[in-house]
Amino acid sequence: MADQQKRSLLKAITWRTTGTIDTIVVSLLVSGRLRVALSIGFIELFTKVGLYYLHERAWNKIRFGRSPSKDDFQI
Secondary structure, three states: OOOOHHHHHHHHHHHHHHHHHHHHHHHHHHHOOHHHHHHHHHHHHHHHHHHHHHHHHHHHOOOOOOOOOHHHHOO
């Protein structure tokens, strides 16, 4: 069974939200400047959502590690 594109997109957005918060916190700790930390977080949010989405869609085409579901055996 393959994930729908909207599922992959939602997973990308929720994962990147978590990752962006982490990036902002780390950037703030390193730079000590909130504006710099927010700038870094904002830029990486958009680039990494796109990269994750493409990565997820590519892996959706690979069968490695998947078990067939009952839906895959339709007569």
